[in-house]
Amino acid sequence: GTIHLKDYQPPGYLVNRTELHFLLGEEDTIVTSKLHLLRNTEGSSSGELELDGQDLELVEIRLDGEILEADRYELREASLLLRDLPEQCLLSCVTRIQPQLNTSLEGLYRSQTMFCTQCEAEGFRKITYYLDRPDVMSVFTVTIDADASRYPVLLSNGNLEETTLLPSGDTRVVWHDPFPKPSYLFALVAGQLEHVEDSFVTCSGRDVTLRIYVEEKDIDKCGHAMDSLQRSMRWDEERFGREYDLDIFNVVAVDDFNMGAMENKSLNIFNTSCVLCDPDTTTDVGYQRVEAIVAHEYFHNWSGNRVTCRDWFQLSLKEGFTVFRDAEFSSDMGSRTVKRVEDVTLLRSAQFAEDAGPMAHPVRPESYIEINNFYTLTVYEKGAEVVRMIHTLLGPDAFRAGSDLYFERHDGQAVTCEDFVLAMEEASGKDLSQFRNWYSQAGTPRLAVSESWDEDAGAYTLSVAQSCPPTPGQAEKKPFVIPLGIGLLGDAGNLRLQLEGEEPDPELEDNTHTVLMVDQQQQDFVFTGLPEKPVPSLLRGFSAPVRLDFDYSREDLCRLMSGDDDGFVRWDSAQTLAVGVIAEVQQQLASGGEPVVDPLFLQASIQLLQDPSLDPAMLAEMLTLPSENYLAELAGEGAADVDAIHSARRAVQAAVGGHCAQALEQRYRELRVEEAYAASGAQIAARSLRATCLTYLAAAGERGLELAQEQFSAADNITERLSALRVLSHFGKRADWEQPMEQFYKDWGHETLAVNQWLALQATMPDDAAVARVRHLMEHPDFDIRNPNKVRSLVGTFAGQNPVNFHRADGTGYRLLRQIVAELNAINPQIASRLLAPLTKWRYYSGRADLMRAELEQLAALDGLSPDVFEVVSKSLK
Numbered sequence: 001g002t003i004h005l006k007d008y009q010p011p012g013y014l015v016n017r018t019e020l021h022f023l024l025g026e027e028d029t030i031v032t033s034k035l036h037l038l039r040n041t042e043g044s045s046s047g048e049l050e051l052d053g054q055d056l057e058l059v060e061i062r063l064d065g066e067i068l069e070a071d072r073y074e075l076r077e078a079s080l081l082l083r084d085l086p087e088q089c090l091l092s093c094v095t096r097i098q099p100q101l102n103t104s105l106e107g108l109y110r111s112q113t114m115f116c117t118q119c120e121a122e123g124f125r126k127i128t129y130y131l132d133r134p135d136v137m138s139v140f141t142v143t144i145d146a147d148a149s150r151y152p153v154l155l156s157n158g159n160l161e162e163t164t165l166l167p168s169g170d171t172r173v174v175w176h177d178p179f180p181k182p183s184y185l186f187a188l189v190a191g192q193l194e195h196v197e198d199s200f201v202t203c204s205g206r207d208v209t210l211r212i213y214v215e216e217k218d219i220d221k222c223g224h225a226m227d228s229l230q231r232s233m234r235w236d237e238e239r240f241g242r243e244y245d246l247d248i249f250n251v252v253a254v255d256d257f258n259m260g261a262m263e264n265k266s267l268n269i270f271n272t273s274c275v276l277c278d279p280d281t282t283t284d285v286g287y288q289r290v291e292a293i294v295a296h297e298y299f300h301n302w303s304g305n306r307v308t309c310r311d312w313f314q315l316s317l318k319e320g321f322t323v324f325r326d327a328e329f330s331s332d333m334g335s336r337t338v339k340r341v342e343d344v345t346l347l348r349s350a351q352f353a354e355d356a357g358p359m360a361h362p363v364r365p366e367s368y369i370e371i372n373n374f375y376t377l378t379v380y381e382k383g384a385e386v387v388r389m390i391h392t393l394l395g396p397d398a399f400r401a402g403s404d405l406y407f408e409r410h411d412g413q414a415v416t417c418e419d420f421v422l423a424m425e426e427a428s429g430k431d432l433s434q435f436r437n438w439y440s441q442a443g444t445p446r447l448a449v450s451e452s453w454d455e456d457a458g459a460y461t462l463s464v465a466q467s468c469p470p471t472p473g474q475a476e477k478k479p480f481v482i483p484l485g486i487g488l489l490g491d492a493g494n495l496r497l498q499l500e501g502e503e504p505d506p507e508l509e510d511n512t513h514t515v516l517m518v519d520q521q522q523q524d525f526v527f528t529g530l531p532e533k534p535v536p537s538l539l540r541g542f543s544a545p546v547r548l549d550f551d552y553s554r555e556d557l558c559r560l561m562s563g564d565d566d567g568f569v570r571w572d573s574a575q576t577l578a579v580g581v582i583a584e585v586q587q588q589l590a591s592g593g594e595p596v597v598d599p600l601f602l603q604a605s606i607q608l609l610q611d612p613s614l615d616p617a618m619l620a621e622m623l624t625l626p627s628e629n630y631l632a633e634l635a636g637e638g639a640a641d642v643d644a645i646h647s648a649r650r651a652v653q654a655a656v657g658g659h660c661a662q663a664l665e666q667r668y669r670e671l672r673v674e675e676a677y678a679a680s681g682a683q684i685a686a687r688s689l690r691a692t693c694l695t696y697l698a699a700a701g702e703r704g705l706e707l708a709q710e711q712f713s714a715a716d717n718i719t720e721r722l723s724a725l726r727v728l729s730h731f732g733k734r735a736d737w738e739q740p741m742e743q744f745y746k747d748w749g750h751e752t753l754a755v756n757q758w759l760a761l762q763a764t765m766p767d768d769a770a771v772a773r774v775r776h777l778m779e780h781p782d783f784d785i786r787n788p789n790k791v792r793s794l795v796g797t798f799a800g801q802n803p804v805n806f807h808r809a810d811g812t813g814y815r816l817l818r819q820i821v822a823e824l825n826a827i828n829p830q831i832a833s834r835l836l837a838p839l840t841k842w843r844y845y846s847g848r849a850d851l852m853r854a855e856l857e858q859l860a861a862l863d864g865l866s867p868d869v870f871e872v873v874s875k876s877l878k
C-alpha cells in the first residue's frame with residue numbers, strides 16, 4: 001500500500017540496546033537478537049508492538065527469558081505483532097535465514113565468497129524482527145561466529161571487543177558500537193579479504209586506523225580511495241568543523257551491490273566500481289567518482305549518522321546535504337567550474353526529465369509505495385541544489401553557523417528537513433518561509449526573462465516571470481524563491497550594477513555581480529546609470545535548478561561565451577548556441593535540404609580551440625555538444641525525435657570537425673601526455689580535451705579514425721583505450737573497431753571492472769546491429785543477471801545512452817528492456833525498477849508512445865509483480 005508522510009507516528013517502543021548474535025553457515029544462518037525494549041513516552045502508550053520482518057523463519061521467541069506461546073504473538077505477512085508487553089522488557093528472537101539464496105542484495109547476502117549486508121532503507125527486516133525505522137536508534141553489540149578458515153575477516157560496526165576460538169572450531173568476534181544508530185546503518189562483513197592500512201590524526205589528536213578490505217587480487221587498487229579518504233577527513237574538519245569520532249574506520253569493497261556505496265557506521269561498504277582504482281581498469285572519470293563517493297560516504301558520518309532522518313520522507317535531509325558537501329569537496333580538490341558544469345549537465349539531462357515525468361516528486365516526497373524507488377536524482381541532486389541555494393541566500397559564514405547549530409542541536413537525533421531549515425533560519429536571522437516551497441513542490445520552475453532598454457535614462461530592465469508545470473497531485477504551484485545570479489556585459493567588459501531604489505554599496509568597489517531574489521510570479525529589476533545597453537549574464541553559477549528562457553542573439557551568446565566572468569555562463573552560452581545550431585540543422589534535414597552549419601558557430605569553435613587562457617578541461621566541456629538525451633528533453637513532451645536529433649547532432653559534429661580539422665589535430669598533438677599515467681588534474685584535462693578533438697576529427701573523416709587506431713595501440717591506460725575505441729565504434733566501420741574490440745577483451749578480460757566498461761561501450765554503439773549485439777552479450781560468459789554492475793553496464797547503458805537503438809521503430813529495443821525487467825523483477829526488484837526508468841518517458845516520444853506503453857502494460861500484467869516495479873509501472877500508465 002501507499003505510505004504517507006502525514007501519517008507519521010512516533011514508535012510505541014524504543015530499543016535501548018540491541019544485541020545480535022550471528023552463526024554464519026553455508027546453508028543456514030541463525031540470528032539471535034536481544035532487544036532491550038522501553039515503552040516510548042512520546043508514543044501511543046499501549047502494550048502493542050509490531051516488529052518488521054521479511055523472509056524470516058521464526059525459530060523461537062522469548063519475553064524476559066520465558067518462551068512465548070503462540071497465542072501471545074501473531075505472525076503477519078511482513079511483521080510480528082506482540083500484545084500486552086510490559087513497559088520495559090527483554091525480547092529475544094531466534095530466526096533462520098539463507099543469505100546464499102538472497103538475490104535481492106538487501107539484508108544479509110552473499111557476494112562471491114563473502115557475506116555482506118545492505119540495510120538501507122529497509123533491509124534489516126530481512127535479518128531479524130525489528131523496529132526497522134530510522135527514528136529508533138539503539139546501541140548495537142554484535143557477536144559473529146564463523147568458520148575462520150573460510151571467513152578469516154569478521155567485521156561489524158564500532159570497536160572490536162574480543163576475538164575467541166570456540167570449542168566448535170569456529171571463531172567468535174564481538175563488535176560494539178557506542179553510538180546509538182538506526183538499523184539501516186547496521187553492517188556485517190565476513191570473508192577472505194586482504195586489507196591496506198593507513199591512519200589519520202584528527203584535529204583534536206585522535207589517531208584513527210583506516211582500513212580498506214578487498215579481495216587479494218585487488219589489493220593494489222586501494223591507494224586512490226585511501227588518499228581520498230584522508231583528504232575528506234581533513235577537509236570536513238576545516239570546512240565544516242566535523243571531526244571523526246571512533247578509533248577505526250573500515251571500508252569494504254564488494255562486487256554485487258545495488259548502489260554505489262553505503263555509509264554504515266565505521267564500516268562503509270562500497271561497490272567495487274566505486275572504490276577500486278587502477279589505470280588499466282579505471283577511467284579518469286572513474287578516479288574522480290571514487291574520490292567523490294569516498295568523500296560522500298565519509299561525510300555521512302555527521303550528515304546522516306550522528307544526525308539521521310526521522311522517516312524516509314526526510315531522505316534528502318541526509319542525501320541532499322551530503323551531495324552538497326561532496327560537491328564542495330570535489331570543487332576544492334579540482335576545478336570548481338568544471339565540477340559545476342558536470343553537475344548541471346546531469347541535472348538538466350536527467351533530473352529535469354524526472355521532474356517532468358510520471359514519477360515526479362518533491363525533494364521531500366509526500367507518499368511512496370516502495371521507498372527504494374525514491375533514491376532519485378530529485379532527492380539527491382535537486383536536494384543538493386536546494387542546500388546550495390540556502391548557502392547562496394545566507395552567504396558562507398551564516399551557512400556554516402547554521403550547519404554548526406544543526407549538528408550541535410540534533411546530535412544523536414533523528415530529525416526532519418524542517419529542523420535543518422530552522423537551524424539555518426536561526427543562525428542567519430533570515431526568513432526561509434517561502435523558500436520551503438522547494439521542499440514541498442515538485443517540477444522544474446521556468447524563468448522567462450525579457451529585457452527593455454531606456455537609452456536616455458541609461459536604465460535597463462529585466463522582467464522575470466516564474467512558472468512551474470503541474471506534476472502528479474500538484475496542479476498549481478506557489479511561487480518559489482529563486483536566487484538569480486547575474487551580471488551585465490558591456491563592450492569593454494562587465495558593467496557596475498546599480499539597482500534602482502537601492503543604495504550603492506560603498507564596500508563593493510567592483511560590484512559587477514549580484515544575486516536577484518525572484519520570489520513573485522512576475523517581477524521587474526531595473527538597473528540604472530548604464531553607459532550602454534548590456535548583454536545580461538543570467539543564472540550565473542547555475543544559482544537555481546530552473547529552466548531559463550531569454551531570447552539571446554547568436555552574437556550575444558558568442559560574447560558571453562568568450563567574455564563573461566562566470567565560467568558556468570560561458571559554458572552555458574556555448575551549449576545554448578549549440579542547441580540552436582543543431583535545431584536549425586535538424587530542420588534543414590527534415591525539409592530534405594543540405595545541412596548548413598552557421599559559420600558563426602564554426603568560427604566560435606575555432607576561437608575556443610585557439611584560446612590559450614582556457615583550461616583544457618573547461619574547453620572540452622565547452623566544445624562538447626549537448627547530449628542526445630538533453631536535446632530530447634528540451635524538445636519536450638510529444639516532440640522528441642531521436643533519429644532526427646542523432647542525425648542533426650552528427651551533421652554538426654562533422655561540420656565542426658571538418659572546419660576546425662587543423663586546430664583540432666594541433667591541440668590533439670600538443671596535449672599528448674608524455675609522463676606515466678597519473679590521475680592528476682592536468683593529465684585528466686589533457687586527455688579529456690584530446691578525446692573531444694578525436695571525436696570531431698572522426699566525425700569529419702578518416703583522419704580521426706587513423707589517430708584513434710594509433711591511440712588505442714599506444715595507450716598505457718583504460719581512459720585512452722576506451723576513448724579511442726568509442727570513436728572507432730561510433731564513427732568507423734566494422735573493420736575499424738572489430739579487431740581492437742576483441743583485443744581489449746583479450747588484454748583485460750580478467751579484470752571485471754574493465755569488462756563492465758567494455759560491455760557498456762558496446763551497448764552505446766549507434767549502428768543497426770546494436771540490439772542483436774546487446775542480446776548476444778547477454779549470453780556472454782562474463783554477463784551475469786544477478787550482478788547489478790553487469791546489468792547496468794550492458795542493459796542500463798543501452799536503454800539510457802543509446803537513444804536511436806532503444807527507440808527503434810520496430811520496438812525491439814523496448815522489448816529487450818521489458819524482458820530483462822520481467823526477469824529481474826523476481827531476482828532483484830530494486831534493479832528491475834531502476835532499469836525501467838527510460839520506458840516511463842513515453843510521453844516524450846510521440847511516434848513511439850504506443851509501443852512503449854504496450855511494454856509497460858505487459859509488465860503491469862505480470863504475476864508476482866514486486867512493489868518496486870508495480871509503483872513505477874502503475875504511476876507511468878496513469
Ligand code: ZN
Pocket residue numbers: 296300318319322
Ligand atoms: Zn548518500
